[in-house]
Amino acid sequence: MKIEATINNKKIQMEVANDEFLVDALRRYGYSSVKRGCDTGCCGLCTVWINERPTLSCSTLAPTVQGKQITTIEGLQEEAKEFASFLVKEGAEQCGFCSPGFVMTVLAMKRELEKPTEEEIQHYLVGNLCRCTGYAGQLRAIKKYLEV
The missing domain is CATH 3.10.20.30 (Beta-grasp domain)
Structure with missing residues (x-):
């Protein structure tokens, strides 16, 4: 069809x-x-x-x-590039396999939530699996990115 x-x-x-x-x-x-x-x-x-x-x-x-x-x-290359720089600065980027889906979720969260708490960030990211990191670096990067 x-x-x-x-x-x-x-x-x-x-x-x-x-x-x-x-x-x-x-x-x-x-x-x-x-x-x-x-x-x-x-x-x-x-x-x-x-x-x-x-x-x-x-x-x-x-x-x-x-x-x-x-x-x-x-379709979001500039925004994705900006957030990726935060991941790199926090040592949170590993193999990159999960990155496109993870980045799409974070960019959506930035548009949807205003000043989310750590708990709200973690809840929003449920269902995003990263096999390489312990998520601590990613969480630091997200918090700093959301402050911009």
Whole structure:
């Protein structure tokens, strides 16, 4: 089936199957930052924004995004670069596999929450799995980034 969506501010038509997940359609159309990780909606690697809300694309059927706005990290390069510098300064960037989904979640949090507490930050990040860090450096980086 053909669907039309706006991806990173560009209207595109995609050919998708009725049972195809958004993560697979996006990767097929060249959005390689969107990664498949756990296939259970638990790791956050596949996070994109649908109508500006962080959403797991591995549990979203592609046909359901008809007419919607989708944002991947490719569409937020400046913001992502800014936050990445905070991660680097705190020694919180490791292998980078989880980074696109993690960064998408943090950028959404910055837009949604005003002066979140540490508990609110941790709650917002539930479901973002990083196998390399102990999250302490990431938490420091997020706090400093949110102060800007």
